[in-house]
Each structure stands twice: as C-alpha cells, then as structure tokens.
Amino acid sequence: MKRKITMMTVLAAVMMLMSCGGKKQGTAIGESVTDVDSALLIRPQYAKGFTVKYLEDGVRLVDVEDPQKDEDKMPVSYQFALVPKGSDAKVPEGYTKVEVPVERTLVMTMLQLSNFTALDAHDVVRGITGTKNLFNKDIKQRVKDGRIVKIGMEGEFDPELILAANPEVIFISPFKRGGYDAIKETGITLIPHLGYKELDPLGQAEWVKFVGMFIGKEKEANALFNGIEQRYNSLKFKVESLKIKELPTVFSGEMHGGNWYAVGGKNFLAQLFRDAGAEYILKNDDTGGSNIEFEQMYAMAANADYWRILNSYPDTFSYEALKASEPRNELFKAFKERKVIYCNMKQTPYYESTPVEPDVVLKDLLAVFHPELVEKDYQPKYYRLLK
Secondary structure, eight states: OHHHHHHHHHHHHHHHHHHHHGGGTTEEOOGGGGGSOGGGOOOOSSOOSEEEEEOGGGOEEEEEOOTTOOTTTOOSOEEEEEEETTOOOOOOTTOEEEEESOOOEEOOSHHHHHHHHHTTOGGGEEEESOOTTOOOHHHHHHHHHTSSEEOOOTTOOOHHHHHHHOOSEEEEOTTSSOOOHHHHTTTOEEEEOOGGGOSSHHHHHTHHHHHHHHHTOHHHHHHHHHHHHHHHHHHHHHHHHHOOSSOOEEEEOOEETTEEEEEOTTSHHHHHHHHTTOEETTTTOOSSEEEEOHHHHHHHHTTOSEEEEEEOOSSOOOHHHHHHHOGGGGGSHHHHTTOEEEEETTTSOHHHHGGGOHHHHHHHHHHHHOGGGSOTTOOOSSOEEOO
C-alpha cells in the first residue's frame, strides 16, 4: 500500500511538471489560447532565437533575438505582431505588423529554403539569391520558367528584381555579409531567420515552426518537427544506453588559405558529435569557432580517431587529394588509419536539406562511430567513411 501511494505521488509530480512545461519552452500563452487548436500552437522547445506570445483576436507576438546572445553583432531584437489578414486587431507599440499567412516572400539562404521545401511551400518563394550547389529540381524549374527570380548575392542585391517579385516580407540573415540597406529602402518588412545561429541541432531544425507561423502552416510544421525530434532523441538514447567508458575522438575541418577553421565546443556540430557518442577534441572551447594554425591543430588532433571533412571538391575526393592539398595531413592518425568522415556538397544537398534532417546526419555519424547501433544495410545520405 505504501509503495502504491509513493508511485501515485511520483506520477502526480511528473504530470504537474509536464503541465507546466509549455510555458517554460519559449512560449508565453495569453488568455485566449484555449480558442486555438493545440496542433496549431507554436511552442519552441530547443530554439533559443524566437519566442511566441498569443493575444486576443488571433494576434501572435514573435520576438527574435540572437540565440548566441552576441549583442555586439545584433544589439537589438526584432519584434513582429502576426495578424490574420483582414483583421483590424490592434498591434502593441514597438511591434511590426505582419499580415498572415504570407503568400509571397524571398529567401536569402539554403537553410531558409529548406524550411519551405520541408513544408511543401515553394509557391510562397518568389526569389532566391542563387542556385549554386542547388539540387532541388522543382526550385530549379521555377527559376528557369521565371516563377522564382535570382535577386543577386548578399551585398549585391538587385532592388529592381526584388520589387518585381512583389514580396510581402523578406527572410534575411543579418549576421551574413549584409547589403540590406538597399532592401530597407523598398519598405518591405525584413524577417531575420537565425536558425543557423542555434547551438543545438534540434534548435536549428525547430525554425521550421517559425516559418510555418508566417505562411499558415503551423500544423504541418509541428508534425514535421515532432517526427524529427522523436527520431533524433531515439538515436541519442541508443548511444546513452551503451554507457561507453572511452568514446572515440574526432576533429573537424581542413586547411584553407593558410588557416584551419575549427568549430568550437558550442557549435551545433560539436553537439552532433556528442549525441553520436564521440568526443570532440575542442569540446572545452566555449566559442562558436576560430581560425587556427596547422601546428596548433596537429598538437590537439594528431591522435584523434576520426576526422570530419565537408567541402565542395570538384572531382572524386580521396586521401591522395587530401594529402595534395596539405602534405602534412598524412601525419594525422585518422589519415593513416583511413578514418576520414566525408561529405561532398557538390554531390549531396547538404545545405538545403540537413537543417531539417539533423536526425539523418546523426544517424550517418552513428553509423561511423557505433555501427552496431544502426541497421547493417544502412545507406548514409550525407557522411560516410572516405574510401
């Protein structure tokens, strides 16, 4: 009897925590939230760059800020009031009114485009910056027949093409090279999409909910992300259940222009390594990444078990090509033992798909670090051991 009471007490406590969780996951909920279908409610759990508050009359207040809290690069936050089209609802002071659902927009990055592709919303996209390393056949066809225009690269936008596309809003990446002054003069509302600044792979993927709010696909976005989250955490749990005493070690990047760019311990890639059951050599680096000299990288990674490389090599990449790019590369243990984990962006839709497929990336890495945890016939999509 005493054990039964104890179990009931624990169950009640768990239920209480679950019921309180919604308000602690980045979403403030107004009094009229009961009028909204739960499948349409946006509650960011992992993303740190946006929050949502529901008001009366169907108004949603969306605040956007740098997930990494770098005030030097983004000293102000962005505030939007999403109002149903045709509504005369009042907008709080300091918020930019955006009538939703948005039917015409421009996107600046492949990460942003990945959200629209995942939501089957290419009709909403009327302009992109370019088609380099673009794989999606539908987008290519829309560019070819003029339904989507190329507005130029960041810093060199064509205002006339932007105006001709007649977008209601434009999704931007304010931390990139910029060049948005010319766009601002058009008077078109700019919406910062900061998914690439998220430090958690699931946080990056959760920005699909952000886009879903603007284009009226909240239900689809929630369902899509729920699947991503479930698959990702299921793989992560498999790794945790192994209780591995000594994890394989891994480092990342390669020499370019005399420097080696290495992601820091806070980068989402470092989190992927951890979740895949590997120890990243820069795990204690509390930065997003930095350029270092070869000698410094060698001192840290000489005996690392694995080496992850992502590039756009024009031909078939090989160990010979890796050595040719920098003769000292053959000194690494991972090179000698042929344990380079490789992805070629010219052969896979890396940037236009991985933002909404962190579960697939995780499984690819898992197949390398702990192959016993995946199916024997598993075919990786992005990363595989270089032959």
